[in-house]
Amino acid sequence: MMEYTTQMDAAKKGIITKEMMIVANKESMDVEELRQLVAEGKVAIPxxxxxxxxxxxxxxxxxxxxxxxxxxxxxxxxxxxxxxxxxxxxxxxxxxxxxxxxxxxxxxxxxxxxxxxxxxxxxxxxxxxxxxxxxxxxxxxxxxxxxxxxxxxxxxxxxxxxxxxxxxxxxxxxxxxxxxxxxxxxxxxxxxxxxxxxxxxxxxxxxxxxxxxxxxxxxxxxxxxxxxxxxxxxxxxxxxxxxxxxxxxxxxxxxxxxxxxxxxxxxxxxxxxxxxxxxxxxxxxxxxxxxxxxxxxxxxxxxxxxxxxxxxxxxxxxxxxxxxxxxxxxxxxxxxxxxxxxxxxxxxxxxxxxxxxxxxxGIKGAREWDNAMSKARADLDWEEMFNLAIDSEKPRRYREESMPEHKDTCTMCGKMCAVRNMNKVMKGEAVDIFNNK
The missing domain is CATH 3.20.20.540 (Radical SAM ThiC family, central domain)
Structure with a gap:
């Protein structure tokens, strides 16, 4: 196997290192594209x-x-x-x-x-x-x-x-x-x-x-x-x-x-x-x-x-x-x-x-992360929101410090929650703001 001194040296010689493989996998990038960027100095793998x-x-x-x-x-x-x-x-x-x-x-x-x-x-x-x-x-x-x-x-x-x-x-x-x-x-x-x-x-x-x-x-x-x-x-x-x-x-x-x-x-x-x-x-x-x-x-x-x-x-x-x-x-x-x-x-x-x-x-995966969070919000899936958050600890604590009467709401809007009520309307259900169910 051809020897190399640094990641850049390997990249210039056409060698794909284990570090390049790991980074390419994390970034959902073709490893050959990554190798070329390392060879050009546009990407560093410290x-x-x-x-x-x-x-x-x-x-x-x-x-x-x-x-x-x-x-x-x-x-x-x-x-x-x-x-x-x-x-x-x-x-x-x-x-x-x-x-x-x-x-x-x-x-x-x-x-x-x-x-x-x-x-x-x-x-x-x-x-x-x-x-x-x-x-x-x-x-x-x-x-x-x-x-x-x-x-x-x-x-x-x-x-x-x-x-x-x-x-x-x-x-x-x-x-x-x-x-x-x-x-x-x-x-x-x-x-x-x-x-x-x-x-x-x-x-x-x-x-x-x-x-x-x-x-x-x-x-x-x-x-x-x-x-x-x-x-x-x-x-x-x-x-x-x-x-x-x-x-x-x-x-x-x-x-x-x-x-x-x-x-x-x-x-x-x-x-x-x-x-x-x-x-x-x-x-x-x-x-x-x-x-x-x-x-x-x-x-x-x-x-x-x-x-x-x-x-x-x-x-x-x-x-x-x-x-x-x-x-x-x-x-x-x-x-x-x-x-x-x-x-x-x-x-x-x-x-x-x-x-x-x-x-x-437009980095690969960035929009998908936001979309997943938006889907969890649309579904009022609190646990999934916490799991997707950059920091799960603080939003979980905020939720637990002020629990609503109805689990499909929060203490800001209660049963007037736009997401909750639109979900009901879209399903053909009644919007029951005053009905204590």
Whole structure:
């Protein structure tokens, strides 16, 4: 059998991997069509060779919009047990990806437990871990040490890594010439910016990009090219800094594909509704059709405590316009580390946005799911409605908290229920609003 190094390498050689078979089956897509999309870079199947518990998913053109859940330990909230509770709930709620953003304490211990347990694909941002890994300030870490942290994460089995390689000296110069209200809001981007300025050096991930690709190729580690210059406020969106970095990410995408390394490109951020479609078009054009992964976008800046809603509004529009992967946002965004309940609300909001986008894109099976729910409503089949719901727990609880006198109604309309009465009329039965039967 012909050997291959990565999913993209296999696809280019005409090889259909077991991961491609699984994804094609999930997506009701012809596997040869999927193979071609992987070969072209328009679909990525993040599947590290060392992630043995993985149930593979595809991200990209023609596939269901996937969602990612961020979690991880921090200095102020360092409980591995609590984060693992979130992991288990996220997988139960069918999140396709989990990003471990741990930046303090026993990060390696948590990552090992996560990889062993999770059937969802796993992402990390290695630069977050570098300071704790070496126990020294950011400016004291060498370029070689940054790459060693990436290799450690790859060896541990993570499926994709966010690397802010587009924040090179050219991008920094553009940033300095173009004033922003919120400067750089990417955590990884701000750390690298500080390192570059203090050391008067080029971004190590840009300067040593080929060495980074060596690591990715070795483990079939998907490269998620991070947007260090994503807008942190609506007024900063689609500015020269953001677009300058995006152009560089497009160039880095082609270099990765030449090495058969799979790529996902990350995007904004905060932006108003009218700019979302244009941003998706720009990314797809400048990055040659690579899968697009966005945080939000958050369509207004004035709703702290409700940013899962501002994000879902933007995410639905983005997904409908062609975005492939949504990073969830919780009600705790900008405020604190999300707890379990925050995470659940964020997942549901992101899944609603993803599915709304899939309906607009005409993804196979999306309309059928909605039709099945509508049929259950027409039949007043409460149990089937709960089974089909994105989250069955909340609607079931709402129903049980306010039970009607008649089971074929709810406490909103009672026997005036339009569905109940139309069913009776269509069957030739009397509409008995006042008859207490």
């Amino acid at each position: 599947a590290n060779k060392n992630h043995k518990s993985l149930d593979p998913e595809g991200v990209g053109q023609g596939l269901r919009t996937k969602i990612n859940v961020n979690l991880g330990i921090s200095k102020d909230c360092a409980s591995i047990e609590k984060e693992m509770d979130k992991v288990k709930k996220a997988i139960e709620m069918k999140a396709e990806a989990i990003m471990d953003l741990s930046n303090y304490g026993k990060t390696a211990e948590f990552r090992k437990e996560l990889v062993e347990y999770s059937k969802a694909m796993i992402g990390t941002v290695p630069v977050y871990d570098a300071i704790g890994f070496y126990d020294k300030e950011i400016d004291e870490i060498t370029a070689e040490e940054f790459l060693k942290v990436v290799e450690k994460h790859a060896e541990d089995g993570v499926d994709f890594v966010t690397i802010h390689a587009g924040l090179n000296r050219e991008t920094i110069n553009t940033f300095k010439r173009n004033e922003r209200l919120t400067n750089i809001v990417s955590r990884g981007g701000s750390l690298l910016y500080a390192w570059m300025e203090i050391n008067n050096a080029e971004n190590p991930f840009y300067e040593h990009y080929d060495k980074l690709l060596d690591i990715c190729e070795k483990y079939d580690l998907t490269l998620s090219l991070g947007d260090a210059c994503r807008p942190g406020a609506n007024t900063d969106s689609t500015d020269a800094v953001q677009i300058k970095e995006l152009i560089t990410l497009g160039e880095l995408t082609k270099r990765a594909w030449e090495r058969n390394v799979q790529v996902i490109v990350e995007g904004p951020g905060h932006m108003t509704l009218d700019e979302i479609k244009a941003n998706v078009m720009l990314q797809k054009k400048l990055c040659h059709g690579a899968p697009f992964y966005v945080l939000g976008p958050l369509v207004t800046d004035v709703a702290p405590g409700y940013d899962h809603i501002t994000s879902a509004i933007g995410g639905a529009i983005a997904a409908a316009a062609g975005v492939d992967f949504l990073c969830y946002v919780t009600p705790a965004e900008h405020l604190r580390l999300p707890n379990l309940e925050d995470m659940k609300e964020g997942i549901v909001a992101a899944k609603i946005a993803a599915h709304a986008g899939d309906l607009a894109k």
